[in-house]
Amino acid sequence: MVRPIAIFFALLLIAAPIARAQTQPVPPAEVEKTLNAAKAYLYKKLGKDHNWEQADAPKHGNDNRTEAGQWGGQTAIAIYALLAAGESHRDPRLAPAIEWLKKADIRGTYAVAFRLLAYTKMPRNEEFRRLASADLKQIMARIKETGNSKGMFDYADGPGNGYSHSRSQYGVLAAWAATEMGLEVPTGFWQNMQQAWVRNQDPSGGWSYKHPKEDKLPVTPGMTAAGLATLYLSYDFTAPPPACNGNPTSPPIDKGLAWLAKNIDLYATTKNYDRDFPMPTLYAVERVGLASGLRYLGNTDWFHKGARFLQEVQRPDGSFPSDYGGITAQTAFGVLFLARGRAPIVMQKLEYDLTVGGKATVGPWHQRPRDAHFVTRFVARETERELSWQIAKLSAPAADLQESQILYIAGSKALTFTPEEEAKLKTFVHSGGMILFNADCNDGAFTQSVTRLATKLFDAEFRELPQDSAIYTRQMYSPKDWRPMPRVLGLSNGVRELCILVPNDFARSWALNARAGERAAHFQLVANLFLYANDKSRARVKGESYLLTRDPKVKPSQKINLARLQYAGNFDPEPGALPRLATHLYNTRGMDATISTIKLGENKLGADTHVAFLTGTARVTLTPQERDDLKKFVSGGGTVVIDAAGGRDAFAAAMLNEIKEILPDDAGKMNTLPPEHKVFTLAKLPEVDYRDAVRATGQSTKVSRLRGLDLNGKTRVFFSGEDLTHGLLGSPTDGIIGYDPAYALPLVANIVEHAVAK
Structure with missing residues (x-):
C-alpha cells in the first residue's frame, strides 16, 4: 500500500x-x-x-x-x-x-x-x-x-x-x-x-x-x-x-x-x-x-x-x-x-545537510514537500502571471542560486552549515538576495540557530519587522487586515531586508494549502515578499541574471584603484556593490580595478586612489581628521562619490552639511549636473529611470538629479541624494529611493572614467 x-x-x-x-x-x-x-x-x-x-x-x-x-x-x-x-x-x-x-x-x-x-x-x-x-x-x-x-x-x-x-x-x-x-x-x-x-x-x-x-x-x-x-x-x-x-x-x-x-x-x-x-x-x-x-x-x-x-x-x-x-x-x-x-521563480527551497558528530546527515529541509508549491500557486493567482519554484543546493554555481531573489530555508533542528556553505549564503545575500527562514513546528532550536547565523554573517540582529516597512506598506496586502498580527522578524542592512524569519511555522499553512481566516496572512506575506524583492514587476524569467563575471576575452588597458571610505557608522551596507562595479568596468571599459577599504582620519587616502566612495544610511558627523582627509583628497585631484544608500534622507542631509564643513568656500557651487556634462556622454547611457518607489512620490523620473562640485576645473565631488550603491548590485528591490539599476551602474562607470581621464 x-x-x-x-x-x-x-x-x-x-x-x-x-x-x-x-x-x-x-x-x-x-x-x-x-x-x-x-x-x-x-x-x-x-x-x-x-x-x-x-x-x-x-x-x-x-x-x-x-x-x-x-x-x-x-x-x-x-x-x-x-x-x-x-x-x-x-x-x-x-x-x-x-x-x-x-x-x-x-x-x-x-x-x-x-x-x-x-x-x-x-x-x-x-x-x-x-x-x-x-x-x-x-x-x-x-x-x-x-x-x-x-x-x-x-x-x-x-x-x-x-x-x-x-x-x-x-x-x-x-x-x-x-x-x-x-x-x-x-x-x-x-x-x-x-x-x-x-x-x-x-x-x-x-x-x-x-x-x-x-x-x-x-x-x-x-x-x-x-x-x-x-x-x-x-x-x-x-x-x-x-x-x-x-x-x-x-x-x-x-x-x-x-x-x-x-x-x-x-x-x-x-x-x-x-x-x-x-x-x-x-x-x-x-x-x-x-x-x-x-x-x-x-x-x-x-x-x-x-x-x-x-x-x-x-x-x-x-x-x-x-x-x-x-x-x-x-x-x-x-x-x-x-x-x-x-516562468519567474518566486523562491528557491534550499536542500541542506546537518553536521552531527562530525558527519553530514540529511537535514529536515523538506518535511513539507508541497509548501513552496502551494504558496507559489497562490502568488501566481494573485499576481495573474505564471510563476514557479525550485529546489537549490549550496553546491550549485552562484548563477543557479541567484535565479530567484528569495532563498527559502525550513527546518526543525538547529542549522549547522560548514564555513564554505556560510560563505555561499553570505555571497547570495550580498549579491542582492534575501533569505526566508521558517521554523517548522515552531522549533526553538532552529530559530535560535538562525539568529546566531544571521548575526555572524551580516553583523546585525533580527527585530520585529517594522510596520512602516515597504514589505507591508507598498505591496498587495496590508497587515492592518491580518487578525491576529503574525510575528515576522526582519534583519536589515539599513537599505533593505536581508533576512526574514518566521518563528511560528507559516509553512504548515502553505503545505495544507489552508488560506482561510488567520492563515491568509501566511500566504499574503509571501506575495508581499515576492513583490518587494522584485520591485513589484521586475521578476526575471529563467536564465536572466544580474550577476556579472569577468569576460576572459577582455584585455584591460589600465589599472585603477577604488576605495570604500570607512567611518564610525554603516559605511558599507552593500558589500557586493563595488565588486560588481569593478567587473562592469573590466568588461566594458577595459579597467582593472582594485578595491580597498580606507579608514578616514588616518591619513591613508592618497593620490594612488582614483575614486573614493562614501555612502551610508543614517545621520553621521565626521571628525575633523576625517574631514581633513577628504579635503586633501579632492583638492589633490581625487574624486569622491557620495550617495545616500537606499535614498535615506538622514544620511543625505548629513553629507550636505559635511560638504559645507569640508569645502566652505566651494560648497555653494555644487549644482545639479546638466545633460551635456561628460558623465552623461562619455559612454552612452540608457534613458534616465528610477525605481518604483520614486515614481510613487510623484517626482519626475526622466531627469537626473546627480549633483557635482568642481575643483580646479574638474568635477571632483559627486553627490546623489538618490541611491546609487544598491543600484550597483542590479537587484530589483522595492522601497529604494534611487535610480534604476540599469541606469545606476553605467552612470557610476562614467563617473569613474571621468575621474581617471587625464
Missing part, C-alpha cells in the same frame, strides 16, 4: 552538482524570440469565425480526431497557451475566440480539459464557474470503474473499459483545473486517481500507455512524465497533515523520476522512437519540473534541453512540426512549454 503523503524528491536526482551542463542554456532573448514567433503563428491561424477548428461542426464520437471526438480542442489549447504566455483575455483577437469557446459543444476528454485549463486564466466570476461546473460534470461522469481501467478515462464518454494513460492524464488535469476555479472535487476522486496510476506503473518505474500486463507498447518519457505529473496532483489532495518527523518519501514518485532521468536522452530529441510524440511530451515534462521544483532530471536541465529542441525544429512560419493532432495543437504545446517553463 502506498502512503498517500506529500513527496520527497529523490536525492539522487538533485544531489550531484557536477557535469550538469549537457545542454547549453538558451539565452532568454532567444527563448523570447522562439516564443513570440510561435504566438504569432497561432494568431495568424485564427479563423475569421474566431476559432482554430478545421471543421465547422463536430461529428461527436469516442475518438481522437480533431474534427470529431476532440472537436473544439484546437481552439481550447490555443487560447490556453496564449493566455499562459501573457496575452490578455481582453485582447481584441482573443475575446471573440473566448466567446466562441464558451458556447462550443465540446465533449472530448482532451478538448474539455484544455477548455477548463483556459478557464483558469479567465476572471474568477460566476459565469466561468458555471461553465467550468458543466465541464467538470462531463469529466466526472466518464471515470472508468472496473479492472485496470478503474480510475482512468477514454477519449470521451465511450462504452466499456477503453482507456489510456494519455487520455487519462487530461481527465485528471480537467478536474484539477476545476478546483482552481473554486469547484469542489471529492477527496475520493484523488485517492482513486492515485491508486490507479500507482497500480498501472511499470516495474521499471516508468509508464506506458496502459497497465503493464495488457500493453505491448513501450514505456516512454511522455507517459512517464504524465504518470508523475498526475501523482503530484493527486498527492496534493490526499496528503496527511504535515509533521516534523523527517522528510517524507514516495517510492512511486522516486522510481518514476529515476526512470525519467535514466532515459532523458529520449526527451526533446529529433531521433524517432516508437510512440514518440515530442510536443505533448515537452508539456508533460514541464509539468513534472514545475510540480517537483526540480531544475535537473539527472544531470540534465529539462527546460534548456526542451528550449534548445524547440529552437532547432521551429519552422520559418513560427510553427512546430505536427506529429499528432495538428500543427495548431503542437505549436500550442511548444508555447506552453516555453511560457510556463521559463
Whole structure:
C-alpha cells in the first residue's frame, strides 16, 4: 500500500552538482524570440469565425480526431497557451475566440480539459464557474470503474473499459483545473486517481500507455512524465497533515523520476522512437519540473534541453512540426512549454545537510514537500502571471542560486552549515538576495540557530519587522487586515531586508494549502515578499541574471584603484556593490580595478586612489581628521562619490552639511549636473529611470538629479541624494529611493572614467 503523503524528491536526482551542463542554456532573448514567433503563428491561424477548428461542426464520437471526438480542442489549447504566455483575455483577437469557446459543444476528454485549463486564466466570476461546473460534470461522469481501467478515462464518454494513460492524464488535469476555479472535487476522486496510476506503473518505474500486463507498447518519457505529473496532483489532495518527523518519501514518485532521468536522452530529441510524440511530451515534462521544483532530471536541465529542441525544429512560419493532432495543437504545446517553463521563480527551497558528530546527515529541509508549491500557486493567482519554484543546493554555481531573489530555508533542528556553505549564503545575500527562514513546528532550536547565523554573517540582529516597512506598506496586502498580527522578524542592512524569519511555522499553512481566516496572512506575506524583492514587476524569467563575471576575452588597458571610505557608522551596507562595479568596468571599459577599504582620519587616502566612495544610511558627523582627509583628497585631484544608500534622507542631509564643513568656500557651487556634462556622454547611457518607489512620490523620473562640485576645473565631488550603491548590485528591490539599476551602474562607470581621464 502506498502512503498517500506529500513527496520527497529523490536525492539522487538533485544531489550531484557536477557535469550538469549537457545542454547549453538558451539565452532568454532567444527563448523570447522562439516564443513570440510561435504566438504569432497561432494568431495568424485564427479563423475569421474566431476559432482554430478545421471543421465547422463536430461529428461527436469516442475518438481522437480533431474534427470529431476532440472537436473544439484546437481552439481550447490555443487560447490556453496564449493566455499562459501573457496575452490578455481582453485582447481584441482573443475575446471573440473566448466567446466562441464558451458556447462550443465540446465533449472530448482532451478538448474539455484544455477548455477548463483556459478557464483558469479567465476572471474568477460566476459565469466561468458555471461553465467550468458543466465541464467538470462531463469529466466526472466518464471515470472508468472496473479492472485496470478503474480510475482512468477514454477519449470521451465511450462504452466499456477503453482507456489510456494519455487520455487519462487530461481527465485528471480537467478536474484539477476545476478546483482552481473554486469547484469542489471529492477527496475520493484523488485517492482513486492515485491508486490507479500507482497500480498501472511499470516495474521499471516508468509508464506506458496502459497497465503493464495488457500493453505491448513501450514505456516512454511522455507517459512517464504524465504518470508523475498526475501523482503530484493527486498527492496534493490526499496528503496527511504535515509533521516534523523527517522528510517524507514516495517510492512511486522516486522510481518514476529515476526512470525519467535514466532515459532523458529520449526527451526533446529529433531521433524517432516508437510512440514518440515530442510536443505533448515537452508539456508533460514541464509539468513534472514545475510540480517537483526540480531544475535537473539527472544531470540534465529539462527546460534548456526542451528550449534548445524547440529552437532547432521551429519552422520559418513560427510553427512546430505536427506529429499528432495538428500543427495548431503542437505549436500550442511548444508555447506552453516555453511560457510556463521559463516562468519567474518566486523562491528557491534550499536542500541542506546537518553536521552531527562530525558527519553530514540529511537535514529536515523538506518535511513539507508541497509548501513552496502551494504558496507559489497562490502568488501566481494573485499576481495573474505564471510563476514557479525550485529546489537549490549550496553546491550549485552562484548563477543557479541567484535565479530567484528569495532563498527559502525550513527546518526543525538547529542549522549547522560548514564555513564554505556560510560563505555561499553570505555571497547570495550580498549579491542582492534575501533569505526566508521558517521554523517548522515552531522549533526553538532552529530559530535560535538562525539568529546566531544571521548575526555572524551580516553583523546585525533580527527585530520585529517594522510596520512602516515597504514589505507591508507598498505591496498587495496590508497587515492592518491580518487578525491576529503574525510575528515576522526582519534583519536589515539599513537599505533593505536581508533576512526574514518566521518563528511560528507559516509553512504548515502553505503545505495544507489552508488560506482561510488567520492563515491568509501566511500566504499574503509571501506575495508581499515576492513583490518587494522584485520591485513589484521586475521578476526575471529563467536564465536572466544580474550577476556579472569577468569576460576572459577582455584585455584591460589600465589599472585603477577604488576605495570604500570607512567611518564610525554603516559605511558599507552593500558589500557586493563595488565588486560588481569593478567587473562592469573590466568588461566594458577595459579597467582593472582594485578595491580597498580606507579608514578616514588616518591619513591613508592618497593620490594612488582614483575614486573614493562614501555612502551610508543614517545621520553621521565626521571628525575633523576625517574631514581633513577628504579635503586633501579632492583638492589633490581625487574624486569622491557620495550617495545616500537606499535614498535615506538622514544620511543625505548629513553629507550636505559635511560638504559645507569640508569645502566652505566651494560648497555653494555644487549644482545639479546638466545633460551635456561628460558623465552623461562619455559612454552612452540608457534613458534616465528610477525605481518604483520614486515614481510613487510623484517626482519626475526622466531627469537626473546627480549633483557635482568642481575643483580646479574638474568635477571632483559627486553627490546623489538618490541611491546609487544598491543600484550597483542590479537587484530589483522595492522601497529604494534611487535610480534604476540599469541606469545606476553605467552612470557610476562614467563617473569613474571621468575621474581617471587625464
